[in-house]
Amino acid sequence: MNADVPDVIDVGLRFLDRQIIDCNDREVAKVDDLEAAFDGEGRPYVIAIMCGPGAWAPRLGGRPGRWILAIWRRLHPAVEPEPARIPMNVVAKIDSAVRLSVPRTSTAAATLDRWVDHHVIGRIPGAGNEHV
Amino acid sequence: MKKLLEVFLGVLTAIGGFVDIGELVANTEAGARYGLALIWPVLLGLVVVLLYAEMAGRIATLSERPVFDLVRERLGERAALINLIGSVAVNFLTMTAEIAGVALSIQLATDVSYFLWIPLVAFGVWMIIWKVKFSILENVFGILGLTLFAFAVAVWQMHPDWHSLFSQATHPTVPHGEGHPTYLYWAIAVFGGTIMPYELFFFSSGAVEERWTRKDLFINRANVYLGFPLGAAAAISIMTAAALVLKPANIQVNHLDQAALPVGLALGKVGLAVVLVGFFAATFGASLETALSNGYVISQFFGWSWGKLVSPREAPLFHAVMLVTIILAAGLGLSTIDPIKITEYSIVFSAVALPLTYVPVLIIANDPNYMGDKTNSRMTNALGMISLVVVVVAATAAIPLMIATKAGA
């Protein structure tokens, strides 16, 4: 176990809705939900962070939550869309934010980010480093 | 020495940045209609914004995170989402009013319809956010905004009866033939024009991005405590000029051009030119700030990469949000809705939306998890609570008064 990632954590207080930051100090997403599994003794443990509307809309609940979820499903390219997952093994540290050991663009949470960069922002002159 | 210059620049920018289209419109209308009987909402607004801007700056410095980022973490997803929708709607309306205000200011200098300028202004706003190191321009617009002190010079040149002005301001009375609800509606408009929510988002995000440290807290306090009162003085001089010139003539203010009349009469062409530069700088600076504020709050709610100092490709969603909102604001500005009406609605809805920002700021400023040993003092909390009561009363009364008085007609 990594010393910077605590073994036991209060999920509601210390984890949900926290900012996720990548290895270059750039923001990635928020901890919109968590995926848990149970160990042999029935204790829950976190296996992944889930991000995006697919994760936060169900938490929002009520009619707005259902609507946002429905829109997200409709717009998502996959037939059975799953929320973006960031596995716990790339989490380097949890302090005031959840810090990853990988760059933002390599995570599933940055799909929309990458798409907008590729199709819109990156195509406007002067957007920064040249297209790769 | 460099530190001193930085403080000085910051203060100048805070003064110039304090006034925007909200003050230009509301304070002129209020002065022309009520004389100085609505100075008190400016002063009340000043005290409230002083307290909360200082808290927001302190929060940003110590937690190294902007206000809206913490709003979601502290209030939870649902409350933060409602907060986001309210704040973005008001911000968007304000941005439209500011962009239209820039276009109107150029119209005053060129006599070419503001419709033609709106697309150009919107493009200019986007261009600056896209390409230019905004922190430099922030100072430029702030300092150019100081030209609005031409209003103060004009007032002084008119040799008013200071004694009578003072007693008007300290003993506010509702003029004969005016209803109290309308007077209160305008009080809320002036109050809302003095403190707009975007200012806190912009301010705290800037502090995080420029990586303020505890040592910078001094600069924060200097900017706020020196800059804002002087900015409010400029706002008051706009109202006083209108009270001295437009009110005796029974002029109802329906257009931005009327706001500059007193300066032309008192100071002539040079004064007029200077003040038009001030209109332009104040509204352009605020257009940039409101556009960025929308990018900030939306990105910070969803946790996207944001920042005016990082390249657009490092923060594509942040830039996409701003691009889209600027285009939409230009579209709304180009509809035939009167820009003065848009401004009036934006300041009244600002008053309605204020608790959304101010409640979480007060909560977070008391949370040692974020603030360490720099949580609010008892004094700050007492004043903060009183301010919050004022803000909540204004927010609750705004819409009923708007309906009852047909928006202050």
Added chain:
Amino acid sequence: MAGCAGSARTATDYRLKARNSAKAALSAVETSTLAARLVRERRAFSTYVSVVLDSAERDVTAVESTFSSIQPPGKSSDQLRSALGNVLNDAADTISSMRIASRRDARHDLLAAADKLPKLQSDLQHYSDLPA
């Protein structure tokens, strides 16, 4: 403000509407008077004066058309309708002439047209003081 169209049910109601129209038109006339003063004392450039006059003209024409579209409740109101209607019409004409002169940089014409403003002002003042 010019937003006072519709029908007037009683003579009192009609007088109230007339009074508001006169007040709004008076504001435009007073604004034009200040603009004329700026021109007379050479205290403003013509682009600015043109914009001020253009706005004042739009205000007064709006008031005029709103007032003329109000259905007078009875014969007794007809006299008021035609008298105030004439004043509003004169005010619109005068401010229009000033605006045209300003756009042509015809200082003399502008000031000549502005000579009619004091009369309009006192007439409109009379109607805005109408007892309800």
